[in-house]
Amino acid sequence: MSGERGIPFTSFTPEEKAAVKIVVSDVDDTITKRGKLYPDALRALWLLKRSGAMVVLLTGGSAGWADAYIRQWPVDAVIAESGALILAHGKGGKILYSKNPALDPDAKEKKDKLIRYTAGLAFSSDQYARQYDIAYEKSALQDYERRTLANYVKAMGGVWRESSIHINVGFGHFDKHTSLSYFMDSLYSIDSERLKHEGIYFGDSLNDSDMFAYMPLSVGMHSVEDMRSSFPVLPRYITNGYGGDGFVEAAKALVEE
Helix, strand or coil: CCCCCECCCCCCCCHHHCCCCCCEEEECCCCCCCCCEEEEEEEEHHHHHCCCCCCCCCCCCCCHHHHHHHCCCCCCCCEEEHHHHHEEEEEEHCCCEEEECCCCCCCCHHHHHHHHHCCCCEECHHHHHHCEEEEEEHCCCCHHHHHHHHHHHHHCCCEEEEEEEEEEEEEEEEHHHHHHHHHHHHHHCHHHHHHHEEEEEEEECHHHHHHHHHCEEEEEEEHHCCCCCCCCCCCCCCCCCCCCHHHHHHHHHHHHH
């Protein structure tokens, strides 16, 4: 595979298609579109799972959303809250839960304290379902509110992450890449080299940059093109469609004969 990145997506090479055994994807504005899961995107997920691929979601979404995804969507595991925890299918239909050991030991206490300090800001509607991080609605924050929030986060030793819709604040030394590596190795004995060789990543926003850098085969939705100059590392391919439309475009190309 060449090192070229940011290529407009038309198709995968035969070698790329043959190599993929593990599909890892962001959710918001990658599989979903305008906050909704559309039938064609759900069908694309089923096509990937029925092709024999392992399907893992890697999202900044809450533990509550992860619980819904693991029970209702055709996926093997969901790593949520930007890597803080994982829900996965175990033997006999049991759902396994595990938290990231890289979490700050006081993550929950610090989360609760920051919520009190920033009570006047706009939290995401699923904040009640979050175990370890805080999500603020980006579109509702004024510039001065962002600055105030940034100062609090820095003072408390927190980590600031931005998705297409949220500013996520967590406490611990991890990101999407290191969390995926840890959980895949500890739960499935899939090491980093195998993951990079057999995996593909789908994402849409700046908080996917570490995964675009980590996975040689990666696909960004068209929103990446709109912010192209802001990305430290581009995905290999960029779809024509936004959100779920781009996901469907690439997923179908991956499994078609």
